[in-house]
Amino acid sequence: SAVISQKPSRDICQRGTSLTIQCQVDSQVTMMFWYRQQPGQSLTLIATANQGSEATYESGFVIDKFPISRPNLTFSTLTVSNMSPEDSSIYLCSGGGQATYEQYFGPGTRLTVT
Amino acid sequence: GENVEQHPSTLSVQEGDSAVIKCTYSDSASNYFPWYKQELGKGPQLIIDIRSNVGEKKDQRIAVTLNKTAKHFSLHITETQPEDSAVYFCASKETNAGKSTFGDGTTLTVKP
Numbered sequence: 001s002a003v004i005s006q007k008p009s010r011d012i013c014q015r016g017t018s019l020t021i022q023c024q025v026d027s028q029v030t031m032m033f034w035y036r037q038q039p040g041q042s043l044t045l046i047a048t049a050n051q052g053s054e055a056t057y058e059s060g061f062v063i064d065k066f067p068i069s070r071p072n073l074t075f076s077t078l079t080v081s082n083m084s085p086e087d088s089s090i091y092l093c094s095g096g097g098q099a100t101y102e103q104y105f106g107p108g109t110r111l112t113v114t
Numbered sequence: 115g116e117n118v119e120q121h122p123s124t125l126s127v128q129e130g131d132s133a134v135i136k137c138t139y140s141d142s143a144s145n146y147f148p149w150y151k152q153e154l155g156k157g158p159q160l161i162i163d164i165r166s167n168v169g170e171k172k173d174q175r176i177a178v179t180l181n182k183t184a185k186h187f188s189l190h191i192t193e194t195q196p197e198d199s200a201v202y203f204c205a206s207k208e209t210n211a212g213k214s215t216f217g218d219g220t221t222l223t224v225k226p
Contacts, residue, residue: 001160004157030212031212031213041218041219042216042218043158045213048213092157092158101148101163101207101209102148102160102163103148103205105150105159107156107157108157
């Protein structure tokens, strides 16, 4: 299994600002993902973070709004840019091996935009 | 793309009773089916999974069954305890694609 940590665990931000969320995995994983989860809702995939190349974004999510970095096999960042109250949500980092099936989640970052 | 439907959305049982949550998927290429438990304020935790070459898997009080022909799989929790109360998500994955598709979740409440 993999243990995933995220920083910060929560933040309150003003609209128009940006927040970068860090994700650290305790072992090398082939794949890392970023999800958004509204309270009481399911998980919505934002993008797949690719090591050394541009992330692969899902429909409705764009790089200018959610730039992602993945410099190595254990670390990734997600930036929420030019925030509005609609960006208030829980952001979850996830990692796993493409060939090993299992996917593990971090504890989440609870973001409130005022 | 893949579509996963999960039922029921809420489930309330008495302590000691069994709980069953069902999911259906649409993509016949899906070959891995995990279940996650999410407690309040925490990230989803992988609790059990099943691969397409297996029909059933058990781990103590929890079990998962898979019917590939009908494209559905179920989570069974026996002898439920209050600490089983949480939101449960099913998911499906076609491993070559890498990413999982999640159901909408089931809120399980176990009454003492």
